[in-house]
Amino acid sequence: MSKLLQVRGLNVVFSGFHAITDLDFALDAGELRFLIGPNGAGKTTLIDVITGLTRPASGSVSFAGQELVGRREYQVVRAGVGRTFQTSVVFEELSVVDNLDLAAGFRRRLPALLRRRHGVSDDVASALDTIGLGALADRPAGVLSHGQRQWLEIGMLVVQRPRLLLLDEPVAGMSRTERERTGELLQSVARDHTVLVVEHDMDFLRRFASTVTVLHEGRLLCEGTVAEVQADPRVQEVYLGRSRDELDKEVA
Amino acid sequence: MAATKWTKTLSILFLSTTLAVAGCADDPAASGSSSGDTIKVGILHSLSGTMAISEVTVRDSELLAIEEVNAAGGVLGKKLEPVVEDGASDWPTFAEKAQKLINEDKVATTFGGWTSASRKAMLPVFERNKALLWYPVQYEGLESSPYIFYTGATTNQQIVPALDYLKQQGKKSVFLVGSDYVFPRTANKIIKAYAAANGMTVAGEEYTPLGTTEYSTIVNKLGQAKPDVVFNTLNGDSNVAFFKQLRSAGLTDKTMPTVSVSVAEEEVGGIGPANIAGHLVAWNYYQTTEGATNTEFVKKYKAKYGAAKVTSDPMEAGYNAVKLWAAAATKAGSTDVEAVKKAAGGISLDLPEGKVTIDGETQHVYKTARIGLIQPDGQIKEVWNSGAPVKPDPYLKGYPWAAGLAS
């Protein structure tokens, strides 16, 4: 079976600095994959390249048989790849429902756009249900807490029915209970989507990850189940070859 | 946006505007000019914006003239009451304020305008309301509105005499430099026609946007073309930059003489006499023009506005406008527009520039053309004059070479 996402020979250079070097990476349809690695490993850069934000020096990114390199961001989204950012951006002046509706409507043509929203579409209603913000549906998104914003962002992705979701550190800065909720949300989303999660939080990783890819200094270090990866000496070196302090910082 | 919030805001904003505008509608000013013991006259110049530099001085001299008329007993036994409005260097504002002076203040006549554009903006307003405008600045001619009196020079009283002078001096080639608007373009059209008919060549023609201060390229072109003389129709600030850059490029009044038609005593101060001394200008009046009337005018002007002030041609033409209108109204025995118009023709007064006579047919005035040489002290010395006042000919009908210019 062919891969949903296939990255081949990827190189990214920022004015002399090699952020990613000769990276090959693949994702099967239906997978929930975690991407980890110390700072500067190239995790976010990889996501940036897939979504068209960063142009690689060389290499290809094929998604369901289409080449993504060279496409503009919105074209990548239309091809079926959605992403979130480390710092969540929701539209504070719009209500929660309007945020979701906006995300859901990206395939609407102009005449449909020019009409006002009447009622809530089924997609939006079910997304609202999934992320558990039904009670706040008509409040402006500006009043949401940090965790709620992240969920709303995930909801905005889900409602677009992408074939691949890229989540960049979804639990960073969250409280314990929020992390828990996010994890559950992640699992329910992963049931019918392919998901790639960039995450630092080891605890979170152990609880919710199945397969993990480790990047280090722009190269692929290893891939496997959580247990396999944790047992890999190279990973231990990368992470444990440093002081305890640094590690804490890294995973915090 | 909360729905109720904007509703309230809009209502409040609108109501306040409406009430305020309504308040103005019953302005006591609308009482009319003939009532009471004063006659209202409008004064409409730019007191703000880029043109304020020039126009404020014209307003001042017009107010001086009104003061003098009042001191001498007024017009028809009534004192003149000036209503001053600001055209703000903005042409629609001129139209708007002209309308206000006519409709709300019911002025007997209006003195105003400087730029050609401001006159063109006001012209329909005065024609529509059959009201009178006195326009005090030299201009491009080709106009003769029945509701405007032109007390500045038309082209045959300034540009043509300047050309005659240059020809007489043996200048064969002329380079035209002007600001990009109506007066320079029309003036240059006339110059080209004149040159063609008089064996002169036009070595170049350049226009720069109003307010341009970068003249190195044009100065370079001048240096390469090496004309006998530059005919300068630049306006305002551009003159300062032009003359400074001309001089620093080593082109002096000897190697690159110029004749300017928009540089008067006021402007010389800003340019710096050192930068422009020795160059020529063409006007109908200088502060140094001889005659007791002018001595008196300069004295009074300085007494009122300060000893450091200078007098210049447009100021004098504004002063003249007030005096001429007062004489016409007195002769007509009324401030009625049609009566004044009828009485105005042939009125002749001794004014600072000499004898000035209204030409009833064109509603322009007879003026003596004068060529002046800028002195190191900033004053302008007359080096040539037309001998007698020149009959105004706004359409240059009396000049065969100009046939076809005004189609």
Add this chain to the structure above:
Amino acid sequence: MRNRIAFALIAVLLLAAPLVFSPFRLDLLAKYLCYAIVALGIALAWGRGGMLTLGQGVFFGLGGYAMGMHLKLVEAGPGQLPDFMSWSGVERLPLLWKPFADPVFALVMVVVLPVTVALLLGLLVFRQRVRGAYFAVLSQALAAAFVILLVGQQGLTGGTNGLTNFQLFFGLDLYDDADRRILYFAIVVVLGLSYLVVRQLARSRYGQLLVAIRDGEDRVRFLGYDPALVKTFAFAFSAGLAGIAGALFVPVVGLLTPANLGVVASLELLIGVAIGGRYSLAGAVGGALLFHYAKTIFSEQWPDSWLYVQGALFVAVMLWAPRGLAGLAGQLRDLVAARRRPAAPAPTVLEEARA
């Protein structure tokens, strides 16, 4: 419901204005209403879309010149040249002018010209993600360049003098007060319709999308929209409104000159919106009326101090009421709320900090 009552009330007030005002003051009001139409477009482009357009005068001018050219040709009569051409030495009617003799063509051009220029500029700059301050600077340069272009083509455009002296406007005699009243009513109707259309636009999904782009253009891009298209549409729409306003301005004021659409004029179109409140359509309309009314009053009463007042208005509004008069109520509410809950994170308005 209350909205409708307020709208009806204001409509009635505007329609009753001719009973109260002298023809001169009515003309002024008509002129302010033209500016208010422009203000609606600016409120959409700037308030909703975050595009600070410092060149709205260009579109106002394009609409105005399209109309002015037609009126000039009607004035001159068939086969004749407009007055300014003869004194500019133009002997044959330039090709550019010929189609404007047709009233339908001219009316279409009133909208099409500004919209085309806005589409072109919008697509060029927004696609390259030129925004925020950069866009503001470019739009201002557009206004500066456009004025220079107009002034330089005296034979075509009337130069600095512009187009003046109109007596006829589609059968209305502009020298006649009764006919001018009809013109006034026409402007009131156009303003009302524009208001309704822009309001519909602002409340539609498109309007929300525009606000979303203002607050997070890149985020919207990752929702699968092309922000350049969305912004260009709003920009072009505001240009179209400005064009219509310009076309109505011409018969009201009786002239149109490059000074009406330059850098300063464009900023004046903007400041009314800023005063009234860029986020509120009604505020923008009210602000435009108020600002231009203030300009008239001040320049009549204290002409020398007008610049101080105008400058102080800019400063005061930006300093104390960035959401304008319409936002003051909300601002007070926020203030009270902030007193009660000192640590409340008041939602702030985001704008692009970088181009």
Add this chain to the structure above:
Amino acid sequence: MGTLNQLVIGASIGAVLLLASLGLTFTFGQMGVINMAHGEFIMAGAYTAYVLQPLVGEQAVLVALPVAFAVGGVLGLILERLFIRRFYGRPLDTLLLTWGISLILQQVARDVFGAPNVQVTAPGWLTGGIDVGVRIPYNRVFILVLAVGCVAAISLYLSKLRQGRRMRAVMQNRQLAAVSGVATGRVDQATFFIGSGLAGVAGVALTLIGPVGPTLGSGYIVDAFLVVVAGGLGQLRGAVIAAFALGVLNSFVEFWTANGASFAKVVVFAVIIAFLQFRPQGMFVLRSRALT
């Protein structure tokens, strides 16, 4: 021959543009603040030379350079402390705010110095010129040297002095600089002081070639912003190249076309729009991974 002349002239136009826009690369480029009152700081510099003239005599222009730097700088500092400080992150509001301030400053100048242009006399040694086919006036050489000197001083300041390095740090990442212990408020003040001070210096230089009046600055402001836009945010070398490129473009268009001065302005605008099609961030960009 003509080509060489126009190159030389273009360079001298470029030097004027550079001087007028140099301060903006600080305030606009480094802080993202659109200061429409920049032109009025230029004007203040020019009037400084005028005021010093009766006190100093012929060399007023030279003495005025440092004084005008201080005058412009202090004006900028006042502006920053009183207003701009509250406007970080709201650049478009700053634009309108400073536009208001520029109107007020213009009227102040009109009330203090009068509406007509005043006259500043250039020192005698600046009146001549060098002949290289075309004559380059000494005052143009002076402006060129001054511009180059300012650029050199600034780049030294930015690279060698601790203060300057802090400035660059704040410019590249305000938050990071702040948490690293840089007093960003202090740095902002310094940036504004220098940027506005440079406007003052430009004003003195402009008295040599142009009019000195209340609207002196407003004539340069649009062009100056275009230079910064074309050059790239906060990029000194971008501004230098853009200024000279625009200067040369201007001089060539003006020279080779009839009625070129009007045409040149339009061409410059079109070229900048076209240029931004392939370099939307200006000539030089700072790479950053931040979103928006």
